[in-house]
C-alpha cells in the first residue's frame with residue numbers, strides 16, 4: 119500500500135481515530151465488539167459482518183487493501199453495524215455519529 123498515496127492517507131486517518139482527544143467517543147469501535155463481555159448475545163444474530171478499527175488497521179498493515187475504496191468500505195461497515203445495533207439516541211449510536219462526522223471530514227480532505 120506504500121505505493122498508493124491514498125492508502126498512505128488511510129493510516130493518517132486511523133492515527134486520528136486513535137488520538138486520546140477522540141477516545142471518549144471512539145473506544146467502542148477500536149476493537150472487535152466483545153458481545154459476551156458486553157452481555158449482548160444477540161449481536162452475532164443481527165450483525166453478520168462484524169468490523170472494527172483494530173481489524174482495519176491490521177488489514178492495512180498486512181496489505182489486504184488493494185485500494186482506498188476497500189478501506190473506506192470497512193470503516194463504513196463499522197458505522198453501519200453500530201447504527202443497526204444501537205438505536206438512534208442511545209449513547210453508542212451518538213458516539214458512532216461523532217465517528218462518522220470525523221471520518222467524513224478527514225475523508226473529504
Ligand SMILES: Cc1ccc(Nc2c(-c3ccc(O)cc3)nc3c(C)cccn23)cc1
Nearest residue numbers: 145146147151156157158199200203204210
Ligand atoms: C446492553 C448494551 C447495549 C449497547 C451496547 N453497545 C456497545 C458497543 C457496540 C459497539 C458497536 C456495535 O456495532 C455494537 C455495540 N460497544 C460498547 C462498549 C465498548 C461499551 C458499552 C456499550 N457498548 C452494549 C451493551
